[in-house]
Structure formats: structure tokens, C-alpha cells
Amino acid sequence: MSQILVTGGTGYIGSHTVVELIKAGYEVVIVDNLSNSKLEVLNRIEAIVGVRPKFYQISVQDKEAMRKVFEENDISCIIHFAGLKSVGESVLYPVKYYSNNLGSSITLLELMDEYHVHNIVFSSSATVYGTPTRMPIVETDPIGNCTSPYGNTKFQIECILMDFAKSHKDANVAILRYFNPIGAHESGTMGEYPTGIPNNLMPYITQVAVGTLECLTVFGGDYPTPDGTCIRDYIHVVDLAIGHVYAVHKLESNPGLVIYNLGTGKGTSVLELVNAFQDANNMKINYRIGDRRPGDVVENYANCDKAYKEMGWKATRTIYDACKDSWNWQKKNPHGYEE
Ligand code: WQD
Numbered sequence: 001m002s003q004i005l006v007t008g009g010t011g012y013i014g015s016h017t018v019v020e021l022i023k024a025g026y027e028v029v030i031v032d033n034l035s036n037s038k039l040e041v042l043n044r045i046e047a048i049v050g051v052r053p054k055f056y057q058i059s060v061q062d063k064e065a066m067r068k069v070f071e072e073n074d075i076s077c078i079i080h081f082a083g084l085k086s087v088g089e090s091v092l093y094p095v096k097y098y099s100n101n102l103g104s105s106i107t108l109l110e111l112m113d114e115y116h117v118h119n120i121v122f123s124s125s126a127t128v129y130g131t132p133t134r135m136p137i138v139e140t141d142p143i144g145n146c147t148s149p150y151g152n153t154k155f156q157i158e159c160i161l162m163d164f165a166k167s168h169k170d171a172n173v174a175i176l177r178y179f180n181p182i183g184a185h186e187s188g189t190m191g192e193y194p195t196g197i198p199n200n201l202m203p204y205i206t207q208v209a210v211g212t213l214e215c216l217t218v219f220g221g222d223y224p225t226p227d228g229t230c231i232r233d234y235i236h237v238v239d240l241a242i243g244h245v246y247a248v249h250k251l252e253s254n255p256g257l258v259i260y261n262l263g264t265g266k267g268t269s270v271l272e273l274v275n276a277f278q279d280a281n282n283m284k285i286n287y288r289i290g291d292r293r294p295g296d297v298v299e300n301y302a303n304c305d306k307a308y309k310e311m312g313w314k315a316t317r318t319i320y321d322a323c324k325d326s327w328n329w330q331k332k333n334p335h336g337y338e339e
Contacts, residue, residue, distance in 0.1 A: 191329030193336025263302030
């Protein structure tokens with residue numbers, strides 16, 4: 001049986017995707033350097049699906065070590081999550097982001113040539129749309145005017161993949177542009193726990209809820225939106241993970257290059273998410289309205305018709321489901337995967 005190679009497979013989205021791949025009958029091999037995740041995640045995956053995926057603790061940029069992975073397995077498709085992903089950190093250390101994110105992607109593509117692997121799914125981001133020109137966003141909208149080095153790495157890797165697809169008649173490439181992933185596995189045994197103070201909204205909310213953090217600051221209450229706060233497309237991480245299973249299946253039909261938005265198609269404001277979290281979990285979240293965060297766009301939500309039309313995929317879980325699942329994870333794991 002061939003295997004799906006998942007780079008970054010012990011990360012937040014990666015681990016949820018590994019669970020859904022195994023549930024769908026695929027055999028998975030994980031490569032992760034554990035720079036932003038814990039080995040404990042493997043135990044959680046095994047507890048959920050009853051299978052422990054093969055694991056290699058290596059950096060994707062270590063070509064010699066990666067050759068071992070390809071020699072020891074029969075890789076039919078790669079899902080490439082591994083990469084640095086903090087918008088703020090990328091502004092401070094842009095070269096580290098370009099080197100790591102582009103370097104790891106290029107190494108993978110070179111190994112695909114060496115080992116005749118034809119299929120790759122890439123973890124891209126709505127951030128490639130920069131400041132959107134219209135709502136909801138469709139895949140043919142302009143990309144590239146990114147607002148951070150992190151966004152630029154995603155955009156530039158997309159360009160490399162598009163050229164790779166053009167120059168390889170047997171290549172099948174799925175570029176998946178995520179909107180805002182939130183939520184956790186229903187078991188409450190896997191979820192998001194960023195290193196340090198969370199940049200993203202939902203982990204900040206859950207850490208206030210569990211008492212690790214004192215008060216949520218809502219970045220800006222004077223935007224031109226119904227309640228004055230920014231609007232995003234929050235997608236449940238399990239829906240997002242299932243979208244990757246659909247993409248792997250899609251590549252089996254040799255489509256060449258395909259690009260999909262993975263979101264819900266619905267915009268939700270910061271205050272709407274906070275209120276949904278309070279209602280779903282019957283609790284109060286301590287928050288204050290503060291200054292706008294530089295670089296934030298007012299609105300950002302997806303048109304996901306293409307993913308449904310071409311893959312039959314759509315998000316089915318609600319904001320309420322995600323708020324319940326996020327809290328269920330956080331209250332059972334107040335310190336994330338720390339022993
Ligand atoms: C969402 C909204 C904030 C924290 C980023 C990346 C994107 C993707 C998802 C990787 C905004 C507000 C947040 C807080 C707040 N990551 N907020 N208080 O910025 O939409 O997207 O994460 O692919 O690439 O850009 O997500 O969760 O940081 O912010 O008010 O403490 O919540 O201002 O309006 P964002 P976010």
C-alpha cells in the first residue's frame with residue numbers, strides 16, 4: 001500500500017488532517033522537526049484512530065535525511081504543512097522565513113523529481129490575497145500584494161508550484177488557501193496551543209477562558225462593519241482537515257494544477273465570535289476594546305463554490321461547534337501538550 005507523506009503532521013492542522021486521512025483509509029508517514037509541536041501528538045492521534053503513523057523527526061530541508069523517508073516508503077502524495085507561520089515573527093526575521101519556507105518546499109520538489117512522486121497538496125493561506133479587492137474572495141482574485149513576509153512566502157511558494165506543474169506533465173498540484181482555522185477534534189484530545197502568547201484570536205479567547213491570560217483585547221472597535229470589529233471566515237479545523245482528504249482524492253484523477261479556497265463562505269466579526277464562545281460555553285470572556293492592530297484588513301471571507309463544484313467539499317461545522325470544541329480541548333488541556 002502506498003503512503004501519504006505529511007510534513008508538519010504533528011502541528012495543529014497537520015495532526016487533524018492525519019486523523020482524517022487514516023479514517024479515510026490512507027496510510028500516513030509524518031515528517032516533523034517538532035520545532036513548534038510535541039511528540040505527544042502522536043499518542044493522541046493513535047488514541048483517536050487506533051493506528052500510530054510512521055514518524056521521522058527531521059527537518060524537511062535536510063535532504064539526506066529526507067531521502068531516507070522516500071527510500072523507506074512508497075510515497076504517492078505529499079501534503080506539505082511544515083513551515084514557519086507567525087505573521088509577526090516573519091516581520092522581525094524575514095530571511096529566516098524565506099529560507100525555511102521556500103527552502104523546504106524546493107527540497108521537497110527536488111525529491112519528488114528524484115523519487116518520481118507526482119502529487120503534492122500545499123498548505124497556502126488567504127493571506128496571499130493581501131488586501132482583498134472585493135468580498136467574498138474567489139480564487140481568480142489578485143494575489144501577491146501580501147502584507148507580511150509570511151504571506152510573501154506563501155505567495156512565492158504558490159508561484160514555484162505553478163511553474164513546477166507547468167514544467168511537469170505528470171504533476172498534480174493542489175494549492176489550498178485556508179481562511180481562519182479554529183476549533184479542535186471533538187474528543188478534546190487534540191487542538192491548538194501556540195508557543196507563547198497567542199497571536200490568533202481563538203487561542204487567545206480559550207486561554208482567557210481557562211485563566212492563563214487575564215483579558216482579551218479586541219483590536220479595534222471602529223472599523224466600517226456592523227459592530228465595528230473586523231470580519232473573518234472562521235473554519236472548523238476538522239472541516240479543513242477533511243478538505244485535504246478531498247484534495248488527495250482529487251489529485252488521483254490527474255487534474256494537473258488546482259487551487260481552492262477552504263473557508264465557510266460566511267463572515268464573522270470578532271465580537272460575534274466572542275459572543276458565540278460565551279453562548280456556546282455558557283461563560284463570560286473578559287475583554288476590552290483596544291487600538292487597531294497594524295496590518296489587519298477589515299474583511300476577509302471566502303467564496304468556496306469551486307471546492308464544492310470540483311471536489312464536492314464544503315464546510316459543515318458551525319462557529320458554535322468550533323467554540324464548543326475549542327473550549328473542550330482547552331479545559332481538558334490547560335497547558336496544551338505539555339507533560
Ligand atoms: C483575527 C481577528 C484581529 C487576536 C492570521 C494570518 C493568516 C492565518 C490566520 C496562517 C483580527 C482580531 C486577534 C487578538 C483580536 N494564519 N484579534 N485580538 O490576522 O485574520 O490571520 O491567522 O495562515 O495567514 O494572517 O487571524 O486570529 O490573528 O485575527 O481582536 O488578541 O481577530 O484583529 O481582526 P488573521 P487572527
